[in-house]
Amino acid sequence: MINLAPRVPCHWCRVSRLPVFLLLSAVVACGPRDQRGSSPAEAPGEFDTTADAVDPPSADASSVDPEPRTAAIPTPDETPKTLEPPPAPRIIELEGGVRTWVDAGRVEFPGEITLETGWLEVAVCRRSTREHESIVVADVVPSVVHAALLLAGFEPGAPATWDEATNSPIPPRGPLVTIELRFGPNGPDGPDAQEVRLESMIEDARARALPKWVFAGSLLRPNPPSMGDGEYFLADYAGTFVGLTTFGDEVIAAEEVRSPETGVDPPVWRIREGSVPPVGTEVIVVVRRPDPDSE
Numbered sequence: 257m258i259n260l261a262p263r264v265p266c267h268w269c270r271v272s273r274l275p276v277f278l279l280l281s282a283v284v285a286c287g288p289r290d291q292r293g294s295s296p297a298e299a300p301g302e303f304d305t306t307a308d309a310v311d312p313p314s315a316d317a318s319s320v321d322p323e324p325r326t327a328a329i330p331t332p333d334e335t336p337k338t339l340e341p342p343p344a345p346r347i348i349e350l351e352g353g354v355r356t357w358v359d360a361g362r363v364e365f366p367g368e369i370t371l372e373t374g375w376l377e378v379a380v381c382r383r384s385t386r387e388h389e390s391i392v393v394a395d396v397v398p399s400v401v402h403a404a405l406l407l408a409g410f411e412p413g414a415p416a417t418w419d420e421a422t423n424s425p426i427p428p429r430g431p432l433v434t435i436e437l438r439f440g441p442n443g444p445d446g447p448d449a450q451e452v453r454l455e456s457m458i459e460d461a462r463a464r465a466l467p468k469w470v471f472a473g474s475l476l477r478p479n480p481p482s483m484g485d486g487e488y489f490l491a492d493y494a495g496t497f498v499g500l501t502t503f504g505d506e507v508i509a510a511e512e513v514r515s516p517e518t519g520v521d522p523p524v525w526r527i528r529e530g531s532v533p534p535v536g537t538e539v540i541v542v543v544r545r546p547d548p549d550s551e
């Protein structure tokens with residue numbers, strides 16, 4: 257086998273006994289030169305001992321390349337951050353079984369089916385008022401439902417009125433609401449109860465779109481002399497929770513203005529056949545904010 261290791265001349269033995277700084281000088285002198293300068297000198301055949309007189313290289317730290325530094329890698333927070341679930345809304349029960357989800361846009365109150373077929377002027381009314389032209393009758397006070405809607409975060413608008421100057425109606429104002437009826441074979445709170453949109457039980461004889469409702473808020477009127485000082489809530493006496501034709505006293509009003517006088521506007525709203533459970537069925541009327549993804 258051929259030995260490829262270079263043969264070390266004997267003068268390296270002498271050099272090895274030189275001081276260390278002279279050894280460093282020798283290594284620098286024998287190393288390759290900068291290619292940008294003149295061509296390298298021919299290698300001497302024998303080590304030049306005059307290198308003993310060469311000054312050692314400067315120990316200036318600025319001429320020495322610093323050791324490469326490893327960039328600090330940011331470490332993620334070892335403690336995982338968990339998102340706290342929003343607090344459950346507070347539910348308050350008011351007079352007559354009215355329940356409100358405080359600031360959460362939901363109100364519920366009990367009622368029962370009062371008509372299965374026929375023409376309609378209101379959708380939900382107070383007992384002993386307009387049951388003959390309503391789908392649902394309720395034994396609660398309209399002003400209590402109004403208060404529940406306020407607690408749930410709804411801002412009332414105003415019922416429709418008549419503009420005497422232009423001799424034209426002013427439509428009702430207020431935020432849109434969704435109304436559903438919850439009922440089932442084992443009652444409105446049973447495991448098999450379902451919630452059905454109220455407008456799906458109504459059809460328009462003109463074959464138009466289903467009604468939309470706004471929280472109009474009814475009206476306050478000055479007490480008659482027999483009642484003494486103060487005001488009364490108009491819907492408490494008129495009985496309209498959810499209107500269709502325009503009486504101007506509704507807690508929740510249909511957007512379209514239609515007179516209840518048949519000589520002015522003929523009836524257009526009627527119960528959709530087969531959509532309403534039997535008369536006397538207990539229901540829960542649900543009023544809530546519309547779902548922006550499906551409304």
